[in-house]
Amino acid sequence: MVHKELGPFVGLGPGGKWMLSLALGMGVLAFTLKIGVALILAESPENTVDRLTDNRFVHSHQASDEKTDFLNPAPFRPREYVWGTLPERAPEPADNPSNPVKIELGKRLFYEKRLSADGTLSCASCHDLYEKAGGDGRATALGIAQQTGPRNAPTVWNAAFQSVLFWDGRAPSLEAQAKGPILNPIEMGMPTPTEAERRLNADTSYRTQFAQAFGDGQLISFERIAQAIASYERTLIIADSPYDRFVRGDPKALNQAQLRGMALFESVGCVLCHRGxxxxDASLLGGETPWRLFPANETAYERKYKLLDEAGQRGVWRIPSLRNVALTGPWLHNGSVDKLDEVVRIMASAQLGRSTGLMTWLNQNSSLGKIDRSPLSDREIRDIVAFLEALSSDTLRAARQQSAATLLRSSDNTDKRQHAR
Ligand code: HEC
Ligand code: HEC
Structure with a gap:
């Protein structure tokens, strides 16, 4: 082809034709090699994570269902990662079916300050749905009597899809979770469940509402308070991010940097834990392993951000959802990191072992299993951050901008007033 068509077309002499053939040949060869390496890398991060984390908490389906059969070797195929958006409704437990009255009651309770010992806090104080994207924007939460807790307040948006709740995943359901903060002495600080029941019972409108929500003759109980709140939380679903518009079929919803970030999110292995x-992976939508060691791998970050302080060792943490993560900083269980690019660097080195700049040879299967452990480049980090930003809901982003604008306006006014004096 080079000799007969391309050569004469661009007017090359015999020497030039050979050079062109050679160049094309090299190009094809390099491309083939690249594909090969990409396939190997796509296979490898699971192994890294297996090796880096405690095996009790990591699924190694890889090892069991991909045993090498020498007589009938399986054709080599890259595993495909499937991207998806959230369903419109969250699954609910059989013993707490929702109904509109129960949801309305749950919403009222979510904003009810009488559920805190001194009447100053409601769930919404630490989970500000719009201005703070369902969290509180603080490093760690501020409870009654100005007490600060050890942990960051996660968002309640889409929490209904998580299989276990809290940073350590100790609550098995939203119902179980909701009882925690009410009784926690440094959060809402109610002395006993009975005291919460007594306060609501004193209000006739609550007595009526509970009977309507749970059936005639059903009294107010701590259990039902939690059930109503959980029903309301199951309506806090938000999936109107650029990412969601993209996977629903709008190819223009993501820009090039976000698309590169999305590809990296898969290829470097973030999807091993933040999947679905x-x-x-702590998800009711096909999640398999809710917990992982963190930080799994020793890095300088663990001292810098006191990541081992609470557990006193490498802790076992629930894998958080990354939806709206760009709006819910500061990040990590102790709220110690206030830059999202820094969190991505921590993840890459602590969870994926991308910190040493070495290639590692894994020969479990006597197959070529080189793993690139070099840190991600600044551009790769920027692209991943751009992708994480594409997971922010349009509604929540607009609410954030609006509240920032209002703040700016009120501080402008204060400035003007001060100048006027
Ligand atoms: C003082 C602040 C504060 C108050 C008040 C509060 N929370 Fe939280 N919330 C937190 C913190 C901090 C965590 C994480 C605690 C942990 O992981 O140990 C959390 C975790 C949660 C989670 C788990 C989210 C996830 O992804 O795992 C849900 C759901 C939640 N709170 C709902 C509520 C409800 C419902 C109420 C009211 C009954 C409430 N919160 C009151 C601070 C607060
Ligand atoms: C081996 C499992 C694992 C892998 C791989 C992993 N993560 Fe994480 N990620 C976690 C866990 C566990 C946490 C919670 C850490 C904590 O408790 O502070 C987390 C937390 C995060 C957070 C902070 C969430 C918040 O609300 O504060 C971000 C952002 C994040 N990961 C992004 C990534 C990115 C990007 C990648 C790929 C470069 C990645 N993760 C790879 C397990 C993993």
Whole structure:
């Protein structure tokens, strides 16, 4: 082809034709090699994570269902990662079916300050749905009597899709979770469940509402308070991010940097843990392993951000969802990191072992299993951050901008007033 068609077309002499053939040949060869390496890398991160994390908490389906059969070797195929968006409704437990009255009651309770010992805090104080994207924007939460807790307040948006709740995943359901903060002495600080029941019972409108929500003759109980709140939380579903518009079929919803970030999110292995439509393996939507060691791998970050302080060792943490993560900083269980690019660097080195700049030879299967452990480049980090930003809901982003604008306006006014004096 080079000799007969391309050569004469661009007017090359015999020497030039050979050079062109050679160049094309090299190009094809290099491309083939690249594909090969990409396939190997796509296979490898699971192994890294297996080696880096405690085996009790990591699924190694890889090892069991991909045993090498020498007589009938399986054709080599790259595993495909499937991207998806959230369903419109969250699954609910059989013993707490929702109904509109129960949801309305749950919403009222979510904003009810009488559920805190001194009447100053409601759930919404630490989970500000719009201005703070369902969290509180603080490093760690501020409870009654100005007490600060040890942990960051996660968002309640889409929490209904998580299989276990809290940073350590100790609550098995939203119902179980909701009882925690009410009784926690440094959060809402109620002395006993009975005291919460007594306060609501004193209000006739609550007595009527509970009977309507749970059936005639059903009294107010701590259990039902939690059930109503959980029903309301199951309506806090939000999936109107650029990412969601993209996977629903709008190819223009993501820009080039976000698309590169999306590809990296898969190829470097973030999807091993932050997988599925809620970007967490601790998900009711096909999640398999809710917990992982963190930080799995020793890095300088663990001292810098006191990541071992609470557990006193490498802790076992629930994999958080990454939806709206760009709006819910500061990040990590102790809220110690206030830059999202820094969190991505921590993840790459602590969870994926991308910190040493070495290639590692894994020969479990006597197959070529080189793993690139070099840190991600600044551009790769920027692209991944751009992708994480594409997971922010349009509604929540607009609410954030609006509240920032209002703040700016009120501080402008204060400035003007001060100048006027
Ligand atoms: C003082 C602040 C504060 C108050 C008040 C509060 N929370 Fe939280 N919330 C937190 C913190 C901090 C965590 C994480 C705690 C942990 O992981 O140990 C959390 C975790 C959660 C989670 C788990 C989210 C996830 O992804 O795992 C849900 C759901 C939640 N809170 C709902 C509620 C409800 C419902 C109420 C009211 C009954 C409430 N919170 C009151 C601070 C607060
Ligand atoms: C081996 C499992 C694993 C891998 C791989 C992993 N993560 Fe994580 N990620 C976690 C866990 C566990 C946490 C919670 C850490 C904590 O408790 O502070 C987390 C937390 C995060 C957070 C902070 C969430 C918040 O609300 O504060 C971000 C952002 C994040 N990961 C992004 C990524 C990115 C990007 C990648 C790929 C470069 C990645 N993760 C790879 C397990 C993993």
């Amino acid at each position: 439509p809620n970007f967490s």
